[in-house]
Amino acid sequence: MLSSSSSKPPTQQLLQSADLISQGAEAKVYKAYLRQVSTSCLGPDHGAVLEALEPVLLKYRFHKHYRHPSLDASLTRQRIAGEARALMRCMRSGVAVPGIRMVDVNEGVLGIEWIDGKSVRQLLPGGAELEDISELEEADEMDEIHENGAADPIADYGVSRDALMVMIGVEIAKMHLADIIHGDLTTSNMMLRKQTNDLVLIDFGLAYHSTLVEDKAVDLYVLERAFASTHPDSEPLFAGVLSAYEKRMRKHWLPIKKRLDDVRLRGRKRSMVG
């Protein structure tokens, strides 16, 4: 009765009416609404108060035509499952991550909670580079403001840079204590929520489970390099992150610190075994 044999699959229809926000090599990211308000349903007994529909973020892992179709389907399914399970583990362990709102494995779409706010990258100096389509649209409006003197975006959030670094250190520590490795820790993958000023870790597409000190140390090292390459003079900022991380990790910190020093010396993934 409700099968869509006559038209496109429902999730494809959903994507069509959604706003494309950014496109990466692996996925396209959209802002969408899972349901609509029908004008025909509004009658005289419906008051002026309409339930505000919450948006969701859709991560669409589109078909990669360079892959064999069955491999593509299988890989996409595994990646979605991996990301969803990592998010679930984080939630249960108290790590601040977006909630899951919709999953369509057949079409390769993961729907997650829409986070209203800015990425940490955008809130720190050096990070205001235009990365995605919605920012490009904003830029025209922002140009005027910036001409009058640089408005520090973090000022809107009532959170100092130091306090932000502490929040970052704490969330990563909680994540590592739950033996979850993010796999792509950068300031673009952390957001500050507008109304609550809470930090949220996002994009768990490369996340995995590991108890190894090496993996946690590399996770931190990736963030350190990201800080250095994106934000000028960020050493004191990252030091603040590590200090909060150390405090939260307690006895677990020392082995990770040692490993981190090793990783820094050799660079990632370079084995000294000849």
Add this chain to the structure above:
Amino acid sequence: METYYYSQFNHAVVRVALFDDVTNAAAIRSRIVQAARNLGVDGNTEREAVNFAFIDARLISSPLHLQTAIYQALLSEAQGQLRTKTVHSEILWALNPTNNITEAIRRYGVSDESTTLIVVRVDVSDTPDLQRRMCDVIQGCMVPFQALVKMTDWSIIKKHYKLDSESALKEVQGNLDRERSIIDNIVVSSVAMKNVMA
């Protein structure tokens, strides 16, 4: 009564009502069971009379929880991958953390002791006379859907999702609002990702 409209599911119209002070839960349940067994022509009329999803309101943590289960059920139906017989029973299946259909109906469906029920009707267009049809089956009082917030039994939900010793909750012990918001997030997310839970 709430109305959810989905253009992507062939313009499906979903109506949701909340009933309090339900006195004939046992009768409703036996009526559903009988309708399922009745193979005659009058069986169809009976099945149509109870063609709703009856959900025990105590087990729903928020409107979003219900909306997420409805969405996943609609998606399964649209993709021809229903695990249960109808989209209505699929909503009950979606609400349950495990794959056991009987358990889903037993836990989340109407039970003899239910006193608050959520009634959901999925249709291709607006069903005429819906409120009367619901009230014909249920002896209770239809209340605004917002009243759901008072009906949630958080301890049963915590039990079903094994959240009693979860670290996320230990952190916010004492702050009831935060605790419930975390439970709701976990519950909603679990319903959404059930197909990939493995």
